[in-house]
Ligand SMILES: Nc1ncnc2c1ncn2[C@@H]1O[C@H](COP(=O)(O)OP(=O)(O)OP(=O)(O)O)[C@@H](O)[C@H]1O
């Protein structure tokens with residue numbers, strides 16, 4: 001990957017939040033605007049919601065298939081979230097990073113901790129907060145893609161997820177979607193400029209010193 005013709009390593013951008021705060025919405029908008037960013041598509045045992053597409057939103061798999069992927073070492077990270085299993089297939093992420101592309105993850109705090117243990121240098125963690133609990137609940141109902149008992153159980157677990165906010169590098173309060181998009185674009189821009197990711201800098205500076 002290049003930025004001003006100086007080569008750099010790909011980075012892993014993670015979004016976490018309580019369910020319904022808006023990270024999927026922010027992710028989709030960011031991906032639309034950024035040609036060098038690709039989404040890590042998770043595998044899950046959760047039932048497909050209306051409108052979700054296998055291989056685009058998730059790889060929808062059975063519990064047996066999920067366990068077999070874990071046993072074969074195919075998951076970069078995996079966790080039980082709410083009542084289902086979720087995990088990140090390792091190979092597409094490794095391929096993207098090797099090709100110098102950045103990868104976006106929409107995963108929970110457990111998965112973020114696992115990725116942080118494996119690749120701390122390449123990780124950028126963003127936690128998305130809702131403006132208020134009332135608005136979080138409104139968004140979960142407005143999304144209208146989960147049964148009421150699922151919405152209630154996710155609201156009940158929001159405080160647990162929120163307790164991990166301080167483990168993240170950046171915090172976004174998602175009042176306004178356009179402002180949140182601008183914020184994550186700024187984060188990504190600055191993180192791409194970090195000296196330690198720009199592996200081509202040393203050679204470039206040498207050409208400046210000894211023309
Ligand atoms: N800034 C915003 N203002 C108003 N509504 C929003 C905003 N951001 C997201 N929403 C709406 O809130 C609902 C939940 O958003 P989204 O599905 O992106 O949340 P999520 O954090 O990805 O949830 P989950 O963790 O369950 O996947 C959606 O209906 C979305 O359109």
Ligand SMILES: Nc1nc2c(ncn2[C@@H]2O[C@H](COP(=O)(O)O)[C@@H](O)[C@H]2O)c(=O)[nH]1
Pocket residue numbers: 015016017018019042043046077078079081086087088106107108109110111112
């Ligand atoms: N640890 C992981 N968490 C994941 C992964 N994919 C999604 N998630 C998180 O699960 C909840 C619920 O998602 P939903 O699509 O059912 O609403 C949310 O917090 C996601 O971030 C994953 O691969 N690993």
